[in-house]
Every structure is written in structure tokens, then in C-alpha cells.
Amino acid sequence: MSIQTLSMSEVLAMYALSIRLDRVSSLVSKNAKKHFLDTIACILGGFSSESTRAVSNYMSNRQYTSESSVLMPSMIKTDAEFAAFINGVSAHALDYDDVSTAMIGHPSAVVVPTALALGEALGSSGEEVLTAYIAGVEVCALLGLSLNPRDAVNGWHSTSTIGIFGASVAAARLIGLSLNQTVDALGIAGSEASGLRANTGTMVKSIHVGRAAQKGIFCAKLAECNIHASKLIFEAPFGIGCAMSNGFCEKALIDAIETGRSEFTSGTLVSKQWPVCxxxxxxxxxxxxxxxxxxxxxxxxxxxxxxxxxxxxxxxxxxxxxxxxxxxxxxxxxxxxxxxxxxxxxxxxxxxxxxxxxxxxxxxxxxxxxxxxxxxxxxxxxxxxxxxxxxxxxxxxxxxDSPRLSSNLLERNKIASCTGVDFSSQSLFSLENAVYNIENALSLSELLNSIMACFENIHYQEANL
Amino acid sequence: MSIQTLSMSEVLAMYALSIRLDRVSSLVSKNAKKHFLDTIACILGGFSSESTRAVSNYMSNRQYTSESSVLMPSMIKTDAEFAAFINGVSAHALDYDDVSTAMIGHPSAVVVPTALALGEALGSSGEEVLTAYIAGVEVCALLGLSLNPRDAVNGWHSTSTIGIFGASVAAARLIGLSLNQTVDALGIAGSEASGLRANTGTMVKSIHVGRAAQKGIFCAKLAECNIHASKLIFEAPFGIGCAMSNGFCEKALIDAIETGRSEFTSGTLVSKQWPVCxxxxxxxxxxxxxxxxxxxxxxxxxxxxxxxxxxxxxxxxxxxxxxxxxxxxxxxxxxxxxxxxxxxxxxxxxxxxxxxxxxxxxxxxxxxxxxxxxxxxxxxxxxxxxxxxxxxxxxxxxxxDSPRLSSNLLERNKIASCTGVDFSSQSLFSLENAVYNIENALSLSELLNSIMACFENIHYQEANL
Structure with missing residues (x-):
């Protein structure tokens, strides 16, 4: 089947389902882990934000399935969608998370919470979680190339309007959706894509991120339950391209896939060194x-x-x-x-x-x-x-003309400042170790334990003040 | 404070919070109950749809707070947001629910599920629920006048993109949000508004409705938890008017409020007599x-x-x-x-x-x-x-040139055909009675019981086949 006869959803779904960790370059894999770790640091830095606290209040006194960890010191469990929501809000609360100039938005703050929460709920391996994350970020970048800058110029916060598709394919990967189901998940996500730049500078901006992470799981689960959607959600009249942008640039997407572009090696995905826009x-x-x-x-x-x-x-x-x-x-x-x-x-x-x-x-x-x-x-x-x-x-x-990129030393400083953990502490090394060896982990338990250890360290430090 | 110095969210919130059942005309109240009943009939007709069944599967095997009835024969309870979701999907599954030519969409299928689910969870009185419903539908119509036809022409399914604001003010009324909180709820809703016409003719179209009903409660609850949002969500650069339409027509909204327009007496809200677009x-x-x-x-x-x-x-x-x-x-x-x-x-x-x-x-x-x-x-x-x-x-x-309106006889036939209950049955009269006297009910229990009786009748009939 030629790529030209497929709908854009089919192209994206085939691409996202075809990514395998043993076939991506070692640089893609290495950089992906770097950004994964950076995002966890942002979650650890953002959990005490006003937005996360307010969202936690909204969740309190309610019953949920206990399957995925909310990344806060209590490490309570809730269902995967709500865990992705809260952790996504934390990930973006400081505006410290990585930014993609291809997407014109923040892909990892959306996709990491989806991959972590659903991966924990499903008992996925570290390799599956990392692969889902890579697929999600690549899809965010491809859609950014096809829909932006107009999506953003028109008023949309691409982090969520495009991020939801990345979260949806990450969830599709972890659940193990078929090609048709993944296409349905993207079609459903088209009708869930939202988030306005008018809310920049309010608590709602980080809620955009949490909701995109949450809705990605929702869309994939609906597709799993045989909800069918338009296969032409991007390019159809009255689809995403028409409603949010000035059309959908199919060429940009197909060219990027055919030339083997990766967002992780294109110089367009930037770890932020300052917690500002x-x-x-x-x-x-x-x-x-x-x-x-x-x-x-x-x-x-x-x-x-x-x-x-x-x-x-x-x-x-x-x-x-x-x-x-x-x-x-x-x-x-x-x-x-x-x-x-x-x-x-x-x-x-x-x-x-x-x-x-x-x-x-x-x-x-x-x-x-x-x-x-x-x-x-x-x-x-x-x-x-x-x-x-x-x-x-x-x-x-x-x-x-262009901001310089941060060095590795800055990155370690950033993680330390986000976690509130001493630069040389054991818990920081454990966290780094868990992420940098994630592809060998049978489950997310070691990573989650290392995150919990960081929280305990924060508690310990606070108790000593 | 002059209406001209207020933001559109403030105008809408003040308007929605000011509606009182003892101050609206008897025709508004009568027609509102007629449309409320019509929507319940659509829910009873739609609960067995493929969309509702799929969505119910998505909900199964999960834990939720037990506070609001899912309007299906089992009448299981879940949390208010999920009940509004499922009931909203049912309400629109047949495309038989009422349509507003002011909104260019289906207001009641969104607002009734919100009002029913949250009203039950909060133990609201019938008067509170009916008032919340009226406020929600009026807001849908006002926003339709301000944003359409361009919202729809651009590809948006106004039923959900505008309906979510109606659901949000209905929820705000029932929770008892302050003016500022209601403005926040609208600001949050702006970043949750979604739904593409590309999904017309798919199961996702009725999911738009359920999600708008669900998200209305979500937005109001976040506002209650002190999430703050833009007060200028409709008219700001990068707000709803900019992103979804060709600006926001403030004059249309203010004129309609100042002239005392009601959607229930303007001839623009139509009960459908055939279950087609x-x-x-x-x-x-x-x-x-x-x-x-x-x-x-x-x-x-x-x-x-x-x-x-x-x-x-x-x-x-x-x-x-x-x-x-x-x-x-x-x-x-x-x-x-x-x-x-x-x-x-x-x-x-x-x-x-x-x-x-x-x-x-x-x-x-x-x-x-x-x-x-x-x-x-x-x-x-x-x-x-x-x-x-x-x-x-x-x-x-x-x-x-214009479709004729259905007569009362047709309406009773519609309810009977939706419920599958005999035209002259006691359960149909009980349902009508519960809705037409809703303003005197201390809670929704009588109405919910009459709905359950309709389901039992359906079961009874099926058992006799």
C-alpha cells in the first residue's frame, strides 16, 4: 500500500506502531532518556505548585481504581487517566519542561505522564514505556510540522491541541491497539483536542497539559472499546487542519517520515534551563x-x-x-x-x-x-x-538570535533544584540510573521507587530545617 | 457597574446566576419542561445505542463514587461526571434531541444530563435543577448568536464547543459557585471546548455531547477548587472568538440579554420529530x-x-x-x-x-x-x-423553506416510541407528571423513579415477546 493512498491518520498510526527501540539509533534512545528524566525532574519540581494542589483537591474524597501513582510525596494511587492528569499538571506547572520548536509546544510534559501512568497500570516493561514515549513525541513533532505555525497563531496552545495525539499514540502502543484502533484513537482525539492561548499565565495552562495526557489514555481506551471515528480527522473538510490551522500540510508529514527524521536528533527538542516561557x-x-x-x-x-x-x-x-x-x-x-x-x-x-x-x-x-x-x-x-x-x-x-543549549552540568543542576535533593545524593543517582537503564526494566517499579526516594529525601530535608 | 465595562464571561455569569424560576415567564417555564421531558425521552431511546454500549464498556471494571444514576435499565450509580457522560451520549445517540437554530446545535442533550447527574449527586431540588437547565440553554443560545455561524463553518460541532459553556453554568448554578468562580468555570471551559464536524456520522458525534455534559461539571468543580482562568476567554486575542470563529460578537450577546430574549420563547428551539439531522x-x-x-x-x-x-x-x-x-x-x-x-x-x-x-x-x-x-x-x-x-x-x-413544528400529539408519540412504552401506560404518565411538576420536587428521586419504571416496562415488554 503506497503512503499516498493512506489517510494521514493511517500514516501516523502505521509510523507510530512501527517504532522499535532496537531499530532507533542509539542517539535517539539516549536523548529520549535524557528528556524523559528531565520531565520527571519537572514533575518533582511542580508537584507542590498551586495548580497541582488545586487539582488534587478536586480529586480528593472521590473513589478511583487504584492502579497508577500520583507523583506526590504521598504516592497515592488512582486510575491511570487521573494520575496522568495530575502528573501532567505538575510536569508543566513550572514551565520548566522541554520544548519542541517543531511542535511549537511541550511534548514530553504530555507524553511522559501518559506513558508512566498507563505503563504502571498495565504492568508494561521499561522498553514498552520508553518506546511509547518516543512514538508520542515523534507524532507531536510531525503534527507540529503539518499544522504549525498556524495552529498557534490562531490561538491554540499546541502543547495540548497537538500533544493529545502524541499521548493517544503512546497509550495506543502500551495498550497494544491494532492499526485500525489506533486510527480510531486519533479520530477521537481530534474531537477532544482543545486548549487556548488566552489562558497563558493562568493555572489553566498547566491543566492543558494534564488534560492532554489524560485524554490520550481516554481516546485509546474508547478505541479499544470499539468506538469508531473519522479516518480523515486531519485532512477532512471540518477536520483538524480546517478547524485549527490553514489546512493540513501532508507533504511536511510524509517528507519527515520518508527521510527518517527523529525529533530527538533534529536539534528542535530543547531542555529548558530556566523556568520561564x-x-x-x-x-x-x-x-x-x-x-x-x-x-x-x-x-x-x-x-x-x-x-x-x-x-x-x-x-x-x-x-x-x-x-x-x-x-x-x-x-x-x-x-x-x-x-x-x-x-x-x-x-x-x-x-x-x-x-x-x-x-x-x-x-x-x-x-x-x-x-x-x-x-x-x-x-x-x-x-x-x-x-x-x-x-x-x-x-x-x-x-x-537563538538561545544556547544547556550543558550536561546545567542539566544535573536543574534536576537537583527541581527535586530539592542534594546534587550528590544517592536518590538522585538512583533516579538517573533507573531512567538510563529503563529499557532493561521488567516494570516501572524501580523507577517509581526512585521517585519515591526523592520525595522522602525532600521530606527528610524539610524535617531537618 | 455598566454592562459595557464587564468582560463577556462576567456578563454571561451574572446573567446565568440571576435567572430565577419565579421570575421567568410561565411560557418559558412550560417550554423548558417540555424540552426537558423530550430530552429524557431521547435518553431512554438512546441508551441501547452502539455508542452508549461502547462507552459503558469503557466504564466497566472501574471504581467510581456512587452518586449519580446512569440512565440504563440497571440504573447503576457512578460519579456525576461519568453519569453525565454516558447519559449525554444516550441523549444524542439517535440525533432525535432538540435543536437550537440560535446555537446551531443541540443544547438540551448537553445540559439535561449535566443538570440531572449533578442535581442527583448534590441532592438538589427540582426547582434548582430546572433553573440550572434553563440557564444552561440560554447561555448556549447567547453564545450561538455571538459565535455562529462561523464556529460551525470553521468545522466545529457547536453542540459541544458551545454546549460545554451551557453545561458549565448549569453546574455552576447547582454547586452554588460565586460570580468569580463562575467566570473561572467559563474560562476553564474555553480550554476544554472541542468537537469536530469531521466526526459527523460516526459514534464520536454523540460522544461530543456526553463529553460536553461531563466537562461542564469538571470545569465548575475545578473553579470551586480555586483554579483561576482568563476572564476574557471569549473576546481575548487567542480566545474562543479568535480561535473558533471570526471574533466574538459582543453586541449580539448584550442586545439579547438587554431585550430579555429567552431561547424558550423565540421559536428557535425545536423538538425534533424525526431522528435525523x-x-x-x-x-x-x-x-x-x-x-x-x-x-x-x-x-x-x-x-x-x-x-x-x-x-x-x-x-x-x-x-x-x-x-x-x-x-x-x-x-x-x-x-x-x-x-x-x-x-x-x-x-x-x-x-x-x-x-x-x-x-x-x-x-x-x-x-x-x-x-x-x-x-x-x-x-x-x-x-x-x-x-x-x-x-x-x-x-x-x-x-x-422551513420545516413545520411538531404538534403535541406527535410529541407524545415520540416519547412513547423512544421509551418503547405504550402510549397510554402508567409509567409514561408518571414520567410526564414528574417533569411537569419538577419545580415542586424536593429532590430528583421521583423523576428518577419514573425513569426506572419506564425501563422496567421495557423489560417487561421484552420478556413478553
């Missing part, structure tokens, strides 16, 4: 560079001018954030934090630090300039220019 | 009229030409349906059934009748004509022309 990265880097190069003193800054493209501006709408969460989507806030501490960490969104920065923000002006938009619209790589004017009239200027 | 109604009426006027014999028909607008055509994409469910969205199938039986009933979508009609369908040709589109795009009132040519070359022509 990726669109602010160039500005943060410019601020840190100026600050370090010139050893400028925070209190000697008179004012700041930041120039960005309109698309970058649109992703960072809060000039004066009214709460710390909005600060992650505020150019002035991110720039101020970077100038003040030559870094941006989780703690910079505490109420105390928020109060200490907020008075400075009116000194930072943001302007848009069309010439700063690079070809890849909305992917966070638009150029940013930063001009800092000191009280003594000294001026410093920096232009950043 | 409303866009096929003019064609069905033309076929029945010709057939009855001229006593034409089915076997003497040579061929048929049906002319409709493009929008009507788009809603009925299946010229040769491959299964009975697609027949509900097929002009040839609906016309053939109407010509054959001078009516369309639930039984016309059995496998037997499907087989008996399918050979005739190639004799029916469908053409589109721009001049047949009335001003109110996509609302089912576009003109249809039907030409029937007999084997002896006699010709019959009928043109229908």
Missing part, C-alpha cells in the same frame, strides 16, 4: 550576558529597552504581572530577574522575590520590530535586542 | 408531502432530484451511507425512508431497513444551488427542492 529565552540570555560581561550593578540601572518580534510579544503578554505565575510570561519580569541574579531559578517566582522585583518593571520597555522575526515563526528563535541604560548614562547592548 | 428536515417534509398528496407508490419511482444549499449539503455528507448511523446524515437515505414509509422512525436505522433501502439510493441525486441559502446560514432552514420522476414519467415537485 521559551519565547523569553533570548531576552534572558542577553540580560545575563550584559550583566556578567560588564559586572553591572542592579541598583545602577536606569532603564531597559527590549525589542522583539510581534510573535514573541504575543507569547509574553504580561508587562506588569499581577502574580508570580504571570511573571513566566512577562518580558520585563524575566529580564529583571536575569539582571538581578544572572540566572532565573524556581525561587524567582516566590511571593518574596516577586515583591522585590515588581517595582523595577516599569523601567523596562518592550517594543516590537518586524525585522526581528526569523523565518521559523513563533518557535522562540526570533531575534531579541536588549539595551540597558545605566544611571550614569553608560549603555550596553546585546542581540541574541 | 435537522438539515435534512425540509427534504423529508417535501418527500412526505409529495408521497401523501399523490399516493405515489415507492416501487413506481424512477429517480429523484434534491436541490439544497451548500451548507445543507455540508451537514449531510453521506450520499451512499456505509452503515445506518451515516444514514442520519444522508439526504438520499432520509428521502428514501420518507418516500417509503411517509415518516422516519427510530426503526428506519435498523440493519434490516438499512439493507432494504440502500439499493434505492443511487436513484437519488443531490445538487447544490446558491439561491437556496436563506439568510440564517446553516440553521437548517435553507430551502430544499425535491423533484420526483415516476417510471411512467409523471413528475412531482415540492419546495420547502
Amino acid at each position: 521559551y519565547a523569553a529565552y533570548n531576552a534572558v540570555e542577553a540580560a545575563i550576558t550584559i550583566s556578567e560581561k560588564n559586572s553591572i550593578k542592579w541598583e545602577c540601572i536606569d532603564h531597559v529597552l527590549c525589542r522583539v518580534s510581534q510573535s514573541t510579544r504575543d507569547m509574553l503578554p504580561y508587562d506588569i504581572p499581577s502574580e508570580p505565575l504571570q511573571g513566566k510570561f512577562s518580558l520585563p519580569y524575566c529580564i529583571a530577574a536575569a539582571l538581578r541574579w544572572q540566572n532565573i531559578s524556581i525561587e524567582d517566582f516566590s511571593d518574596d522575590r516577586f515583591s522585590s522585583l515588581i517595582g523595577f518593571l516599569p523601567r523596562i520597555k518592550v517594543e516590537t520590530d518586524k525585522s526581528l522575526m526569523n523565518s521559523a515563526y513563533l518557535d522562540g528563535r526570533d531575534t531579541t535586542e536588549l539595551l540597558i541604560v545605566m544611571k550614569n548614562r553608560d549603555k550596553y547592548f546585546e542581540r541574541v | 435537522y438539515a435534512a428536515y425540509n427534504a423529508v417534509e417535501a418527500a412526505i408531502t409529495i408521497s401523501e398528496k399523490n399516493s405515489i407508490k415507492w416501487e413506481c419511482i424512477d429517480h429523484v432530484l434534491c436541490r439544497v444549499s451548500q451548507s445543507t449539503r455540508d451537514m449531510l455528507p453521506y450520499d451512499i451511507p456505509s452503515e445506518p448511523l451515516q444514514g442520519k446524515f444522508s439526504l438520499p437515505y432520509c428521502i428514501a425512508a420518507a418516500l417509503r414509509w411517509q415518516n422516519i422512525s427510530i426503526e428506519d436505522f435498523s440493519d434490516d431497513r438499512f439493507s432494504s433501502l440502500i439499493g434505492f439510493l443511487p436513484r437519488i441525486k443531490v445538487e447544490t444551488d446558491k439561491s437556496l441559502m436563506n439568510s440564517a446560514y446553516l440553521d437548517g432552514r435553507d430551502t430544499t427542492e425535491l423533484l420526483i420522476v415516476m417510471k411512467n414519467r409523471d413528475k412531482y415537485f415540492e419546495r420547502v
